[in-house]
Amino acid sequence: MDMPRPDPIVLSRKSELVARLLTVLPQDAVIEDEMETRAYECDALTAYKCPPLLAVLPRSTAEVSDVLRICYDMNVPVVPRGSGTSLAGGALPTADCVILGVARMNDVLETDYTNRVIRVQSGRTNLSVSGAVAEEDFFYAPDPSSQLACAIAGNIAMNSGGAHCLKYGVTTNNLLGVTMVMMDGEIVEIGGAHLDSGGLDLLGIICGSEGQLGVVTEATLRILHKPEGARPVLVGFDSNEVAGACVSDIIQAGVLPVAIEFMDRRVTEVVENYAHAGYPLCEAVLIIEVEGSEAEIDAQLALIREIAERHNPIEFREAKDADEASRIWLGRKSAFGAMGQINDYMCLDGTIPVSSLPMVLRRIGELSKEYGLDVGNVFHAGDGNMHPLILFDANKDGDLELCEAMGAEILKLCVEAGGCLTGEHGVGIEKRDLMGYQYKPADLDAQMAVKDIFDPKWLLNPAKVFPLDVSDAKRSAQIAAE
Amino acid sequence: MEPTSEAELADLISSAKAPLCIRGGGTRLLGPIEGEVLETSGLQGISLYESGALTMVAGAGTTLDEIGAALKAENQRLAFEPPDLRDVLGTTGASTIGGVAASNASGSRRISVGACRDFMLGVRFVDGAGIVAKNGGRVMKNVTGYDLVKLMSGAFGTLGVLSEVSLKVMPKVEMQLCLRIEGLNAKQAVAAMSAALGSPFEVSGAAQALDGAVVLRLEGFDASVRYRADKLTQVLAGFGTVEMLDDQAQCDTLWRDIRDARGFTGSTGDLWRVSVKPSDAPELIDTLGAHAVLLDWGGGLMWVDMPKRADLRARMSVPGHATLMRSDDKGFEQVARFHPEAAPLAKISAELRARFDPKGILNPGLMGDVA
Numbered sequence: 001m002d003m004p005r006p007d008p009i010v011l012s013r014k015s016e017l018v019a020r021l022l023t024v025l026p027q028d029a030v031i032e033d034e035m036e037t038r039a040y041e042c043d044a045l046t047a048y049k050c051p052p053l054l055a056v057l058p059r060s061t062a063e064v065s066d067v068l069r070i071c072y073d074m075n076v077p078v079v080p081r082g083s084g085t086s087l088a089g090g091a092l093p094t095a096d097c098v099i100l101g102v103a104r105m106n107d108v109l110e111t112d113y114t115n116r117v118i119r120v121q122s123g124r125t126n127l128s129v130s131g132a133v134a135e136e137d138f139f140y141a142p143d144p145s146s147q148l149a150c151a152i153a154g155n156i157a158m159n160s161g162g163a164h165c166l167k168y169g170v171t172t173n174n175l176l177g178v179t180m181v182m183m184d185g186e187i188v189e190i191g192g193a194h195l196d197s198g199g200l201d202l203l204g205i206i207c208g209s210e211g212q213l214g215v216v217t218e219a220t221l222r223i224l225h226k227p228e229g230a231r232p233v234l235v236g237f238d239s240n241e242v243a244g245a246c247v248s249d250i251i252q253a254g255v256l257p258v259a260i261e262f263m264d265r266r267v268t269e270v271v272e273n274y275a276h277a278g279y280p281l282c283e284a285v286l287i288i289e290v291e292g293s294e295a296e297i298d299a300q301l302a303l304i305r306e307i308a309e310r311h312n313p314i315e316f317r318e319a320k321d322a323d324e325a326s327r328i329w330l331g332r333k334s335a336f337g338a339m340g341q342i343n344d345y346m347c348l349d350g351t352i353p354v355s356s357l358p359m360v361l362r363r364i365g366e367l368s369k370e371y372g373l374d375v376g377n378v379f380h381a382g383d384g385n386m387h388p389l390i391l392f393d394a395n396k397d398g399d400l401e402l403c404e405a406m407g408a409e410i411l412k413l414c415v416e417a418g419g420c421l422t423g424e425h426g427v428g429i430e431k432r433d434l435m436g437y438q439y440k441p442a443d444l445d446a447q448m449a450v451k452d453i454f455d456p457k458w459l460l461n462p463a464k465v466f467p468l469d470v471s472d473a474k475r476s477a478q479i480a481a482e
Numbered sequence: 483m484e485p486t487s488e489a490e491l492a493d494l495i496s497s498a499k500a501p502l503c504i505r506g507g508g509t510r511l512l513g514p515i516e517g518e519v520l521e522t523s524g525l526q527g528i529s530l531y532e533s534g535a536l537t538m539v540a541g542a543g544t545t546l547d548e549i550g551a552a553l554k555a556e557n558q559r560l561a562f563e564p565p566d567l568r569d570v571l572g573t574t575g576a577s578t579i580g581g582v583a584a585s586n587a588s589g590s591r592r593i594s595v596g597a598c599r600d601f602m603l604g605v606r607f608v609d610g611a612g613i614v615a616k617n618g619g620r621v622m623k624n625v626t627g628y629d630l631v632k633l634m635s636g637a638f639g640t641l642g643v644l645s646e647v648s649l650k651v652m653p654k655v656e657m658q659l660c661l662r663i664e665g666l667n668a669k670q671a672v673a674a675m676s677a678a679l680g681s682p683f684e685v686s687g688a689a690q691a692l693d694g695a696v697v698l699r700l701e702g703f704d705a706s707v708r709y710r711a712d713k714l715t716q717v718l719a720g721f722g723t724v725e726m727l728d729d730q731a732q733c734d735t736l737w738r739d740i741r742d743a744r745g746f747t748g749s750t751g752d753l754w755r756v757s758v759k760p761s762d763a764p765e766l767i768d769t770l771g772a773h774a775v776l777l778d779w780g781g782g783l784m785w786v787d788m789p790k791r792a793d794l795r796a797r798m799s800v801p802g803h804a805t806l807m808r809s810d811d812k813g814f815e816q817v818a819r820f821h822p823e824a825a826p827l828a829k830i831s832a833e834l835r836a837r838f839d840p841k842g843i844l845n846p847g848l849m850g851d852v853a
């Protein structure tokens with residue numbers, strides 16, 4: 001993966017930068033020791049590493065503003081970081097950057113059950129937002145798999161989804177307002193506890209902008225009362241096509257499950273060996289969860305059973321109690337860990353129209369044979385968000401490159417099928433050079449026009465989202481023009 | 483001007499030298515806009531509809547009637563229920579999906595399922611220089627690059643003229659029930675609506691109608707709706723007698739009137755649409771001196787009939803924003819239609835407009851300054 005050449009002027013001014021940062025931050029918030037900065041050298045896309053020049057850990061919006069003003073003044077790139085769980089390299093440093101970590105900003109600022117909102121500092125973890133309102137039986141709906149660790153800041157940057165977004169939507173549908181610091185240090189308030197924008201929808205463009213437009217320090221989030229109950233079923237099929245058709249029929253019938261998860265035979269086998277969840281060994285396993293009162297759940301599941309039976313499932317297993325419910329989810333929830341046990345893997349994230357599911361799965365199988373790399377498929381079937389896991393050996397020369405090449409082929413396939421490169425993980429560095437598959441130059445120009453306005457010097461989270469040659473040229477040109 | 487293709491639309495805009503008044507069917511106009519009328523009604527037709535994938539792609543000029551008919555045939559609907567503002571704004575013509583998208587037109591179900599912008603999966607548009615671009619696509623989840631779909635939704639054509647939109651559609655529900663409580667003041671009404679919306683019973687509409695009655699909507703499968711109606715009646719017992727309406731046509735009419743703010747049809751005042759935190763609505767009502775107020779979105783959306791020329795914003799004591807929806811020409815001259823933004827946001831918005839509309843020809847003056 002190519003990264004921009006570090007700016008020699010920035011590198012040469014490190015001690016001056018540290019001295020200036022120490023005028024606005026306490027000693028323990030500025031990390032310059034090379035052993036310690038190494039902790040920030042990568043995120044969850046561990047194939048790529050680069051220690052930053054420095055890391056800072058501010059505690060308030062005002063401190064973030066001070067840091068950014070200094071970096072802006074000295075033309076230092078800034079990489080914002082939530083909890084570092086990005087699978088796309090969204091928080092990968094450059095050698096000349098300051099990592100701005102928001103982990104120390106994790107307070108709940110306000111909970112408001114009357115208006116069903118919570119205001120938090122952005123370093124707070126996703127799950128602990130729900131935790132903060134659990135006493136009143138409320139929750140924050142978006143639930144990325146990494147929710148125990150991932151921060152709201154990163155969720156907003158990547159517009160994160162989760163297994164339950166089929167019903168509740170992704171981050172952008174649950175975000176009402178932010179306090180954000182612009183690269184020049186200016187603090188802006190966008191949105192609030194009200195529901196819509198009074199002018200251009202700036203909140204909508206900030207959510208999902210991968211930390212390239214500003215650093216979000218506080219967020220107002222929509223919270224909901226928990227449903228009375230929830231129950232999953234497991235349905236096994238002897239073909240992917242049939243499982244796909246069943247998903248489509250359920251959606252069309254007007255049942256709105258909170259989640260429809262899909263696992264193929266390869267993943268089911270690995271998961272069984274690992275977690276012993278008692279899954280049937282067949283071509284496709286669906287896990288479908290519905291919510292409501294006991295009676296409502298029974299009624300919805302009866303309808304789902306009726307639809308599924310038209311497709312001759314080899315098994316339809318309804319959870320009779322909490323223990324069985326957790327066993328049904330156990331396999332799905334251990335899927336990534338189980339695959340990681342047998343090898344290194346790369347997790348892709350393309351989305352496709354649900355109708356293309358059989359074709360795309362078949363083609364992935366063919367690519368797997370062509371490249372000689374094993375692939376397992378586990379994904380959110382209700383919304384077509386695929387997660388093919390390509391297994392490779394990081395210690396074997398050339399295997400990573402082979403895996404990347406195959407990943408690119410699969411993502412191209414997703415785009416050709418009418419879908420997109422990434423459904424919930426973001427572009428980061430991982431997919432930036434593939435953007436041309438999905439977007440024409442004019443489409444990318446329109447996006448970059450927004451970047452020009454929010455961050456004219458292109459200092460925020462450099463070398464992400466847009467093809468490297470394009471963003472590199474932008475940054476050099478803007479700084480040279482000063 | 484009525485281009486019949488995206489290419490023709492791009493040619494017209496790239497050669498335009500004077501302001502254009504961009505419109506779909508012209509049913510959601512917020513007062514007069516200077517410039518030659520550019521209508522998108524020629525960009526017509528549903529190009530893709532996959533009911534099993536809940537996806538529809540249509541030309542911006544496709545009428546809501548045509549979209550509604552196609553959806554009805556598959557027992558589906560637009561869940562964000564775009565309001566029909568013809569009666570209340572005194573406009574005529576056929577609403578288009580492009581106009582709905584450009585104005586982020588969202589009805590009462592905003593509080594449960596989301597706004598128009600939450601159902602928009604992709605757009606194609608022509609910017610003010612005549613350049614064609616697309617963003618998003620036609621799949622449910624897409625975080626590939628910046629979300630210009632949201633930016634274009636609610637930009638009222640000032641950043642580009644939409645040529646095509648793709649939408650997430652939803653299945654129709656089996657039935658609905660309404661609960662009704664009379665005799666509540668605004669404070670009690672918001673408290674009752676908050677109690678309902680803060681319950682697990684999935685309320686899909688919460689309004690205080692012009693007659694003062696609080697109405698709540700429940701939708702879904704018959705048994706589920708009835709169960710939730712019973713539970714909710716218990717939750718609301720302290721607020722008064724809870725009446726249940728289950729005549730489907732009566733419920734439809736009731737929610738249509740709220741969604742479309744029909745009660746203000748023909749009223750003589752200036753009509754404002756105000757967005758606030760629901761619990762702030764009662765206090766605001768006390769300070770406005772309004773003729774009448776309709777509360778939707780659990781109190782978060784206020785339709786306010788104000789005395790002519792009374793600047794509602796000057797009386798706003800709480801955070802939020804107000805849009806002037808209906809006035810006479812003089813009123814629209816005197817008062818900005820959209821709420822002035824805080825200085826740093828106004829600067830960003832103005833720069834966005836300057837960048838996407840370098841000639842300053844797309845509905846100039848409608849939303850705010852151009853940098």
